[in-house]
Amino acid sequence: MLDLGTQDIExxxxxxxxxxxxxxxxxxxxxxxQSVDAEAQTVKIALAQEPPQLNNMTATDQVSIxxxxxxxxxLTRYDRRGNLAPGVAERWELTEDSATFWLRKDxxxxxxxxxTAHDFVFAWRNVVDPKTASQYAFILYPVxxxxxxxxxxxxxxxxxxxxxxxxxxxxxxxxxxxxxLKLTAFVTTFPVQEKFYRATGSAYAADSKDIxxxxxxxxxxxxxxxxxxxxxxxxxxxREAISLEVIDAExxxxxxxxxxxxxxxxxxxxxxxxxETYKDALNNQFRIKKFVTGSVYFLxxxxxxxxxxxxxxxxxxxxxxxxxxxxxxxxxxxxxxLPGASLFPSWIMGVNKPFRQEYPAVVTRPDLAKAKQLLRxxxxxxxxEDIPPLILLVSDSxxxxxxxxxxxxxxxxxxxxxxxxxxxxxKQRLAxxxxxxxxxxxxxxxxDFDDIMTFGDLFASWNLNNRGRYxxxxxxxLVRKAMNSNDPEVxxxxxxxxxxxxxxxxxxLPMYExxxxxxxxxxxxxxxxxxxxxxxxFTYARIVP
Amino acid sequence: xxxxxxxxxxxxxVTIWFIATATFLAMHAVPGDPLMNExxxxxxxxxxxxxxxxxxxxxxxxYIIYLSNMVQGDFGISFTQQNRKVNDIIQDHFPVxxxxxxxxxxxxxxxxxxxxxxTALYRNQLPDIxxxxxxxxxxxxxxxxFAALGQLLLVNINQWFDIxxxxxxxxxxxxxxxxxxxxxxxxxxxxLTRLMRSAMLEIVNEDFIRTARAKGLSPSRxxxxxxxxxxxxxxxxxxxxxxxxxxxxxxxxxLVFAIPGLGRYFVQAxxxxxxxxxxxxxxxxxxxxxxxxxxxDIIYGFIDPRVRLK
Numbered sequence: 001m002l003d004l005g006t007q008d009i010e011x012x013x014x015x016x017x018x019x020x021x022x023x024x025x026x027x028x029x030x031x032x033x034q035s036v037d038a039e040a041q042t043v044k045i046a047l048a049q050e051p052p053q054l055n056n057m058t059a060t061d062q063v064s065i066x067x068x069x070x071x072x073x074x075l076t077r078y079d080r081r082g083n084l085a086p087g088v089a090e091r092w093e094l095t096e097d098s099a100t101f102w103l104r105k106d107x108x109x110x111x112x113x114x115x116t117a118h119d120f121v122f123a124w125r126n127v128v129d130p131k132t133a134s135q136y137a138f139i140l141y142p143v144x145x146x147x148x149x150x151x152x153x154x155x156x157x158x159x160x161x162x163x164x165x166x167x168x169x170x171x172x173x174x175x176x177x178x179x180x181l182k183l184t185a186f187v188t189t190f191p192v193q194e195k196f197y198r199a200t201g202s203a204y205a206a207d208s209k210d211i212x213x214x215x216x217x218x219x220x221x222x223x224x225x226x227x228x229x230x231x232x233x234x235x236x237x238x239r240e241a242i243s244l245e246v247i248d249a250e251x252x253x254x255x256x257x258x259x260x261x262x263x264x265x266x267x268x269x270x271x272x273x274x275x276e277t278y279k280d281a282l283n284n285q286f287r288i289k290k291f292v293t294g295s296v297y298f299l300x301x302x303x304x305x306x307x308x309x310x311x312x313x314x315x316x317x318x319x320x321x322x323x324x325x326x327x328x329x330x331x332x333x334x335x336x337x338l339p340g341a342s343l344f345p346s347w348i349m350g351v352n353k354p355f356r357q358e359y360p361a362v363v364t365r366p367d368l369a370k371a372k373q374l375l376r377x378x379x380x381x382x383x384x385e386d387i388p389p390l391i392l393l394v395s396d397s398x399x400x401x402x403x404x405x406x407x408x409x410x411x412x413x414x415x416x417x418x419x420x421x422x423x424x425x426x427k428q429r430l431a432x433x434x435x436x437x438x439x440x441x442x443x444x445x446x447x448d449f450d451d452i453m454t455f456g457d458l459f460a461s462w463n464l465n466n467r468g469r470y471x472x473x474x475x476x477x478l479v480r481k482a483m484n485s486n487d488p489e490v491x492x493x494x495x496x497x498x499x500x501x502x503x504x505x506x507x508x509l510p511m512y513e514x515x516x517x518x519x520x521x522x523x524x525x526x527x528x529x530x531x532x533x534x535x536x537x538f539t540y541a542r543i544v545p
Numbered sequence: 546x547x548x549x550x551x552x553x554x555x556x557x558x559v560t561i562w563f564i565a566t567a568t569f570l571a572m573h574a575v576p577g578d579p580l581m582n583e584x585x586x587x588x589x590x591x592x593x594x595x596x597x598x599x600x601x602x603x604x605x606x607x608y609i610i611y612l613s614n615m616v617q618g619d620f621g622i623s624f625t626q627q628n629r630k631v632n633d634i635i636q637d638h639f640p641v642x643x644x645x646x647x648x649x650x651x652x653x654x655x656x657x658x659x660x661x662x663x664t665a666l667y668r669n670q671l672p673d674i675x676x677x678x679x680x681x682x683x684x685x686x687x688x689x690x691f692a693a694l695g696q697l698l699l700v701n702i703n704q705w706f707d708i709x710x711x712x713x714x715x716x717x718x719x720x721x722x723x724x725x726x727x728x729x730x731x732x733x734x735x736x737l738t739r740l741m742r743s744a745m746l747e748i749v750n751e752d753f754i755r756t757a758r759a760k761g762l763s764p765s766r767x768x769x770x771x772x773x774x775x776x777x778x779x780x781x782x783x784x785x786x787x788x789x790x791x792x793x794x795x796x797x798x799x800l801v802f803a804i805p806g807l808g809r810y811f812v813q814a815x816x817x818x819x820x821x822x823x824x825x826x827x828x829x830x831x832x833x834x835x836x837x838x839x840x841x842d843i844i845y846g847f848i849d850p851r852v853r854l855k
Contacts, residue, residue: 046803050626052625052626053626053627053628055627055628058627060582060583060584130589130590130593131593133586133590133591133593133594133597134590135582135584135586135590136584137590138584150587150589150590151587151589152589202622202628203628204628205628206626206628206629210628223805224629224634224637224638224805225638225805225806225809225810226641226715226716226717226803226804226805227715227716227717250715251714251715251803252803252805253714253800253801253802253803254800255800255801255803257693257696257801258696258713258714258800258801258802258803261696261697261699261700261713261714262713262714262803264700264704265699265700265703265704265713267712267713267714267715425577425816426816426817427577427578427579427581427817427818428575428576428577430577430578430581430582430583431576431577431578431581432576434578434581434585463585464585464586464587465584465585467585
C-alpha cells in the first residue's frame with residue numbers, strides 16, 4: 001500500500017493531487033459486465049422513468065405496467081406467440097353472463113403461500129372501491145355491479161365475484177362481454193393477498209419488499225430512481241419455461257440520447273429511439289427495428305354548441321385538405337408511423353381478419369376545390385364573413401408543437417383559415433380539454449385492452465374521455481349494440497357503422513398511427529412487442545451465445 | 546456575536562416562511578387540476594382523491610394544515626407516487642444530489658482558484674487570453690450542452706480504446722460521479738476563475754506585496770503566501786450560495802447521467818402539479834440555501850469583525 005502522507009509534497013502540486021487520485025481510481029475501476037450475458041442469462045436495460053405505481057390495482061402508466069407484467073400474473077396471460085394462455089387459472093368456462101376459473105394448485109406467492117381465489121376477490125373489490133380511486137376501475141365494469149359500486153351506489157360485497165373454494169373463482173357479468181377473458185391478463189385484474197396488503201398499510205408496493213410477487217420474476221433490488229433489478233422467481237409455477245435469470249434495469253432516465261449512448265457503450269441491450277437519436281443510430285450502423293404501438297393520434301373537435309367547430313361543413317373542409325401521407329412523411333419523419341385513416345388502428349382484429357381489412361376505411365385524396373366549397377357553405381350556415389381564428393390546444397412537447405405548426409401553415413395557405421396554437425403543459429391541457437376550452441385539440445388514444453371496443457366507445461355521449469362532447473344518438477346506439485352482443489359478426493358490423501359515422505361526420509381528423517423505432521441487441525431472442533399490457537415483454541426471452 | 550447569530554437565524558426563519566407561503570400561493574394559482582389524468586375519472590373518484598389529499602377543504606384551511614404539518618417536519622404523501630412520503634423522497638435523494646454537488650464544488654473551487662491565479666499571473670499574455678476565453682464559454686454555455694458533450698466524449702473514449710474508462714451514466718460508484726460533477730461544476734468554476742482573477746489583480750498592486758518583493762522574497766513564495774491567501778476571501782463568500790445552487794440545480798445533469806438525485810423530483814413535480822412534492826422540495830431547498838447563506842455570514846463574522854459591526 002502506498003503511504004502518501006510520508007512524502008513531502010510541494011505545495012504547487014496540491015491542487016493537482018485530488019485530480020490525480022481520481023484519475024487513478026477511475027482506471028482501476030473494473031470493466032463492468034456487458035449488456036447481455038448468455039451464460040448467466042442476464043439482460044441489462046434502462047427504464048424511461050421510475051415506476052410511479054407498482055400497486056397493480058392503481059397502476060396506469062407504461063413503465064409500471066411493464067414491470068408488473070414481469071413480476072405478477074393474472075388468471076390468464078399472453079404466451080410467447082402473443083396468444084392468450086392459462087396463467088394462475090388452469091382452465092375456465094365462459095357463458096353469456098358468467099365465467100368460472102379453476103386455479104392451478106402450484107401457483108404461489110413469493111412468500112410461499114398459494115395464490116387463491118380469495119386473492120382475486122380482495123383485489124377486484126379493492127379496484128372498484130371508490131375509496132381506492134383507481135383510474136382503471138372501468139376495466140372491471142363488465143363485472144356485475146362494478147360500475148354502481150365504483151360510483152358509491154352499492155356495497156363492495158355486491159361485486160359479481162365469488163370464491164367458491166380456494167381454487168374456484170366465479171364471476172357474474174353485467175352484460176355479455178366478448179373480450180372479458182382478455183381483461184384477466186391485464187394488470188388491474190391481478191391478484192393481491194389481503195393479509196400482506198393489510199400488513200404493509202399504506203406503503204403497499206412502495207418498495208421491493210412491500211410487494212408479493214406471483215409472476216415469472218420478482219424484484220430483488222429497487223433503488224428509487226436509480227435501478228430496478230428483476231430476478232427469476234423460484235416459486236413461479238412455470239419456471240421451467242423461463243430462460244432469463246435477470247432483467248436488470250440498471251439505469252433510469254427519460255433522456256433518449258443518454259440511453260442511446262448507453263446502448264453504444266454496450267451497457268444496455270434495448271432502447272427506443274426518437275426523431276433526434278434516429279440519425280445517430282443510423283450513423284452507428286445499428287439495425288433499427290420498427291413497431292406500431294397501437295395508439296392512434298388525431299385532432300378532436302369541440303362540439304359544444306357555442307363553438308364554431310360544431311359546424312360539420314367546417315370540419316369536413318379541414319378533412320378535405322388534410323393529407324395524412326404528407327403529414328407522416330414531412331412532419332413526423334421517423335419511420336414506422338402509418339398515415340391516419342380511421343378511429344380504429346390497423347392492428348385491431350375483426351371477425352377473422354384485422355378489422356380494417358374486413359371493413360376498409362374510406363380514404364379520400366385531398367381535394368382543394370371541394371374543401372373551398374365546403375368552407376363557403378360553412379360560412380353561409382354560420383352567417384359569418386370570415387371564420388374567426390380557431391384555437392388549437394396542444395401539449396408542450398416539441399413534436400406536438402411541430403405538428404400544430406404544420407396544421408397552422410397548411411390551413412392558412414390552403415383555406416385561409418387562421419389557427420391559434422395554445423401550448424399547455426400536461427395538467428393544464430387536461431384541464432382545458434375537460435372544461436371545453438378549445439376548438440380543436442391534439443389528442444391520442446392507446447388501447448387499454450385487446451378489443452375494438454377500447455376505441456369504439458370513445459365518442460359515446462356518456463364517455464368521460466369524449467372531451468369535445470360529441471353527442472350522436474346513432475353513434476350511441478351502435479356502441480350499445482356492440483356492447484350487448486357476444487356475436488363477432490354483429491359487433492364488427494356495428495363498429496363498421498361507427499367507422500362510417502366518424503368519417504362522414506368528420507368527428508375527428510385521424511393523423512397517424514404511432515410507430516416507434518428501437519434498437520435491440522442481436523443476441524436477445526424472443527423479446528415480444530405488444531400493443532396492450534407489458535411492452536416489451538421479456539418473459540420468454542433468452543440470450544443466445 | 547451571539548446576538549448577531551440569533552438575528553441572522555431569525556431572519557432566516559422568516560425567509561423560509563415567506564418561501565413556503567409564496568410557493569403555496571403560486572402553486573395553487575397555476576391553472577390545471579393536480580388530480581386530473583389522461584384517463585378521465587368520474588366526479589366521485591375525483592372527490593375521493595381530493596379528500597385523501599385534503600384538497601376538498603377551503604384554501605385558507607389547507608394553508609394552515611400545511612403550515613402546521615411543515616413545522617412538525619411532515620410534507621405528506623406524493624400525488625404521483627401515492628404510496629411514498631415526500632420526507633422519504635427527500636431523505637433518499639438529497640444525499641445523492643449533495644454528494645454530486647460537493648464533488649462538483651470541489652472541482653469548481655480547485656479549478657477556479659488555480660485558473661484564476663494563473664490568469665492574474667500571466668495577465669494579458671497567452672495563458673490569460675486562452676483561459677478567459679474558456680471562462681466566457683463556461684459561463685455562457687448551458688449545462689445540458691456540457692452534459693451531452695461530456696457523455697459523448699466518454700462513449701467515444703470507451704469505443705476508441707475499447708476500455709471502460711468511465712461509466713457513461715448511472716450511479717453507485719465513485720467513477721460514476723466524476724464526469725457529472727465535472728460538468729455540474731464547470732459553470733461555477735468559470736465564475737470563480739473570474740472572481741479570483743480580479744481579486745488577485747487588485748492585490749498585485751497592494752503595498753504589502755511591494756514590500757515583500759522589496760524584501761527579495763521569491764516570486765513563488767509571494768504568490769502562495771501573500772497573493773493567494775488574500776485573494777481567496779471573496780471566493781469563500783460566494784462559495785456558500787454556490788454550494789446550495791449546485792446541489793439543487795443538477796436537474797439536467799441528473800437526467801442525462803441517470804442519477805437518482807432530488808433535482809429530477811423537483812422539476813417533474815412542477816410538471817405534474819404534484820403539490821406535496823413541489824412544497825416539500827421547494828421549502829427544503831429554500832431552507833438549505835438560507836442555511837448556507839447564514840453559515841457564510843457567521844463565518845465571515847468571525848473572520849472579519851467589520852461585518853459584525855455593520
